[in-house]
Amino acid sequence: MPSSTETGGPDLRIGIFFDGTGNHKDLRATAARPTNIAALYDLYATDGQSVFAAYVPGIGVYDSAGNLRGDPLSLATGLGKSGGYARMADAAEGLLAVFQRVWPFPPARIVLDVFGFSRGAALARHFVNAVLLAGLPDPRRPMDASAVPRPIRPNLRVIRNQGYGRLDCPLEIGFLGLFDTVGSFGLPGNADEGDFDVTLGPEIVARTLHLTAANEYRRNFPLRSIYDGAPNTGNEAACPGAHGDVGGGYAPPGAANPEHILVGAAEVSARRGGGSTVYVFPDTPPELEALFRRILAPWHGRSPAALAREALDKHGLVLRRAPQAASEGDEILRVRFFVPKRTRETLGLVPLRCMRDSAARHGVPFRELDPEREGEASRVAAARAGDPLAFWRDYIHLSAVADTRYSRCFSLSADGRVILRPGLTEADLPKTRHIADGIFLVDGPAASGRRVIFDNGRKK
Known part of the structure; x- marks a missing residue:
């Protein structure tokens, strides 16, 4: 050699x-x-x-x-x-x-x-x-x-x-x-x-x-x-x-792995003798508050699973519930509403x-x-040049995880489905998703809401 x-x-x-x-x-x-x-x-x-x-x-x-x-x-x-x-x-x-x-x-x-x-x-x-x-x-x-x-x-x-x-x-x-x-x-x-x-x-x-x-x-x-x-x-x-x-x-994306965006929360007090009282958390837009009340009003006497299926089929909402307390025979539940985002x-x-x-x-x-791959890349690039809200909905993943409610980012379509509010700017769009176990430590967002950037050789 x-x-x-x-x-x-x-x-x-x-x-x-x-x-x-x-x-x-x-x-x-x-x-x-x-x-x-x-x-x-x-x-x-x-x-x-x-x-x-x-x-x-x-x-x-x-x-x-x-x-x-x-x-x-x-x-x-x-x-x-x-x-x-x-x-x-x-x-x-x-x-x-x-x-x-x-x-x-x-x-x-x-x-x-x-x-x-x-x-x-x-x-x-x-x-x-x-x-x-x-x-x-x-x-x-x-x-x-x-x-x-x-x-x-x-x-x-x-x-x-x-x-x-x-x-x-x-x-x-x-x-x-x-x-x-x-x-x-x-x-x-x-x-x-x-x-x-x-x-x-x-x-x-x-x-x-x-x-x-x-x-x-x-x-x-x-x-x-x-x-x-x-x-x-x-x-x-x-x-x-x-x-x-x-x-x-x-x-x-698939039915089993959507990203869930938290859009609202409510409490239902279901009385054993019949009827229920619905409390919707503050800062919820009136049209969504009315929708949440309509969904939850028949909670007593209806199967929770049936209500959840109806909310998903009719309104595009995912319901999650957890028992909170019991008082004098009343069942109190907290209900959260999510929009599933199936990102490509x-x-x-x-x-x-x-x-x-x-x-x-x-x-x-x-x-x-x-x-x-060349054809798909061209289709994605064309989508970016089109409707910015549709592009965000279909292609931008939400990697950060938090317990943030984004009710003001959504409204109702003519057929009663929950959709992104028309006219939102990119700055207004949701930045986090929610996970069922509530563990946000690893993937939590930056405190400022903006990504931290370090310079080539020092912190910016």
């Missing part, structure tokens, strides 16, 4: 794809659409000679026994046995596997195209910095890990306690593609990324596209921008949707197409999208 200073082979191009937290391209047990990282990995036109690709699973996918399922500690903190350090080691092993297949080695030049989503985008940024500062591992030069210089940790020349010399070969970052960078290593929602260096230099920003989520509001999902207050030169763009709408990976999973195809096309213009060897 030639020495580390000899180069005679062709250029070597490698795509590195860091998936988002909890995501893996081989997790097919659910009907969820593959993430955009998995889709781009499949589109990368490898040839087994000079173009290769390496896929890095999302943080937290493997548990401590190595099974293909979630590891709670790593999912929460980005650390642990399937955290950021492990994923960087996976990336380094992917590179070594490519190097073992290349002959002659080293090549004349190595070009790296790097992509990431969520915490995978943070790892992609660290990966680029690690390559530029510490270099690539030379598989012909194993060495004691303690002897490897570490200007950045983790780096690619120390792989699970095995060290390697630095590969002497011209190196270029061809393109960096990021979907909604969220780091939060350690304490969720924090700005301190620990050992991971996600700050990008201007020469890398110039060949980066960062697509961010315009409708993400969770406090534990702060955005890490690629700018430090400098003017946006077009390399960072906000896309409609929540975090998973931009990075992909949602399941198709295809919005992510638009940022997928945008990223693929931008990268291709920078020389990244991507194949074209297949006609089905």
Whole structure:
């Protein structure tokens, strides 16, 4: 094999794809659409000679026994046995596997195209910095890990306690593609990324596209921008949707998995002797208050299940009830009214197409999208140009969870169904969904109602 200073082979191009937290391209047990990282990995036109690709699973996918399922500690903190350090080691092993297949080695030049989503985008940024500062591992030069210089940790020349010399070969970052960078290593929602260096230099920003989520509001999902207050030169763009709408990976909507928007609450005092009293919570618009009273008035003597079916069939409302108290033989129940929102999973195809096309213009060897995905992306883009309320209803997921009532966002149609109030602006639309168990800690919204944004190198 030639020495580390000899180069005679062709250029070597490698795509590195860091998936988002909890995501893996081989997790097919659910009907969820593959993430955009998995889709781009499949589109990368490898040839087994000079173009290769390496896929890095999302943080937290493997548990401590190595099974293909979630590891709670790593999912929460980005650390642990399937955290950021492990994923960087996976990336380094992917590179070594490519190097073992290349002959002659080293090549004349190595070009790296790097992509990431969520915490995978943070790892992609660290990966680029690690390559530029510490270099690539030379598989012909194993060495004691303690002897490897570490200007950045983790780096690619120390792989699970095995060290390697630095590969002497011209190196270029061809393109960096990021979907909604969220780091939060350690304490969720924090700005301190620990050992991971996600700050990008201007020469890398110039060949980066960062697509961010315009409708993400969770406090534990702060955005890490690629700018430090400098003017946006077009390399960072906000896309409609929540975090998973931009990075992909949602399941198709169905009767079993709608997002529930809380639109009202009432109490019913059902007297054992017959009749009932309905109290509707304040700040409910008159037309909805009247509807809630009509639905609940016959509670005594009617099957609650039958009333719930009627509310859904006639008015598009989901009823949930819970016994509250009993007084002198009266049954008191609290009833909540929800509008089910069945959001489609295809919005992510638009940022997928945008990223693929931008990268291709920078020389990244991507194949074209297949006609089905190309056609669906065009249909979604056309819907965005149409009715904004219908687009929000059909395509924008609600990732944040809270106990917020949105009765003033809704009204009644001519046939008595609860619909979005005509004329709502985007700022007025619901920002959270409700879950039955009422646990809002992990996915609760930011206190300000707006997403927290961290600059490229410091908090904004």
